[in-house]
Amino acid sequence: MTFLCPDPGALGAEDRSAAAVTALFDERAVTYAFARGTGVRVLLAALTAWLRQLPRRPSPVAAMVLCAPVTESWEAGAPLYEGADPFSGELTALGVPTLVIDDTGNRTGAGTEALWHATHASVLVEESVARHGHNGASGASQVRAVWERAAAFFSNTSRSEFGRMRGPELEVGFHNARELRLLPDVAAEAADVLVSAYGLLSHSRETHIRRMVDHPGTLVWARSGGLLVGCSHIRADGKWGACGTVPEYRGYGIGFRLARTGLRQVRDQFVEVGQNATHGLRLVLGCGFRPVHDESLVRAVLRTAVHREIEPVGSDALGFVYRRKREGGKDTGPLRLCLHASRSAVA
Structure with a gap:
């Protein structure tokens, strides 16, 4: 079971964000999505794009909650995204159970009503949901109430028991x-975990130990x-050296917890992720990392961090793609x- 919460501000323009979300869909995992504000447009654009590309495949999202959707442009007749009519039947064809939480504090809009009717087996809840942040106890309780309603719907x-696994x-x-130099058994134990997690893609056990102890x-x-x-x-300069969970403990959010704990210790971090490593991309994007689209910035960071030049591969919605040599020349x-x-901030 995985959770997807698209952030429309993460990747720039809405069309880029929608393409990025589409790339992160994974049919191998049962995914639940929560979108808020303009993120609703991003999620729905990604889902309709998926349907157009793979019309005979099931939806990659099992259920979704659409909270305080921004509907002004829809009410004016603008499409969900360029070249698409949001109410042409595509959303109904997705067949995704949907909860729409409207923002009655800003008036129930015709666009929200149309969205409600267009989504399959949907429920419309009319209640006040603040769009721009939350202040004080009332804001916190409001956020909690919305999440509890969403979790109950997903459950x-x-x-x-969604969210209570x-x-x-x-x-x-x-x-x-x-400390690790004084605890060689811990360093060796950690190296074994990383070798187990990465499998054939892993550095050697000795390389992991050396990196942890010597640097x-x-x-x-x-x-x-x-x-x-x-x-x-x-690493001290913020580069993720490796992150892994032993196979039998996967699926419990351990990687996310490790990443969040690490960010409290070293704030300015960067990480290299395989182009098709969907799980890894979900992890880092969910922790607040943002992909880089600027080739010159990628080159500058890697020259300083790993002292390597890169070979450009291309660019897509999830950023610039490149190859380089690993330690040892591979x-x-x-x-x-x-x-x-x-x-x-500079990306």
């Missing part, structure tokens, strides 16, 4: 390189019952660069 649709009891912490950085770890089940290595395969925090 009813999936016939499970029981996972292993975890202890999360971190060590710096100096300044932080190892974030997660243990269950004393057993190391996941870890993430972040080809990395096609990669993307994603930046976080103040680094992303």
Whole structure:
């Protein structure tokens, strides 16, 4: 079970964001989507684009909640996105159970009503939902109320306790390189986790240990019952060295928790993700990383960080794609660069 919450501001223009969301759809995972404001347009554009490309395939989204949709342009007759009529039957054909939470504080719009009728088996809830941030306790309780309603809808649709999946009891912490030099067994244990997580794509066990011990950085770890089940290595300059969870503990959000813990230790981070690594892209985008579309910025970051030149592959909705040589001279395969925090401000 995965969760998708498209951010229309993450990738620039709405058409680019919609194309990016389409690229992140994964038929192998049961996905639930929550979109708010202009993010509703992004999600629906992505879904209708999917239907046009793969008309005989099931929807990649099992259910969706559309909260406080921005509908002014729809009411004026503008299409959902260029070349598309949002109410031409495409949304109905998707067959996605949908909850529409309207913003009665800004008047129930004709566009919202049309959206409600156009989506399959949808429910319209008319209640006040603030569009621009939340202040004080009332704002926090409002956010909580909206999420509880959405989670209840997803739970009813999936016939499970959405958002309440029981996972292993975890202890999360971190060590710096100096501490790891005094804890060789921990470094070796972490290297074994990373080799297990990356499989044939992994660096050698010895390479992982050397990088953790010999270079300044932080190892974030997660243990269950004393057993190391996941870890993430972040270099002192902010580059993600590796992040992985042992296969039998996947699906519990451990990678996301490791990433969020690491961001509290090292704010300005960057990471290289495989072009087709959908799960990895979802993880980093969900943690606030943003893909880079500017080739010159990619080159500048990598010259400083890994002292490597790149071979351009192309560019798409999820950023500039390139190849470079790994340590030891092997080809990395096609990669993307994603930046976080103040680094992303220049992307």
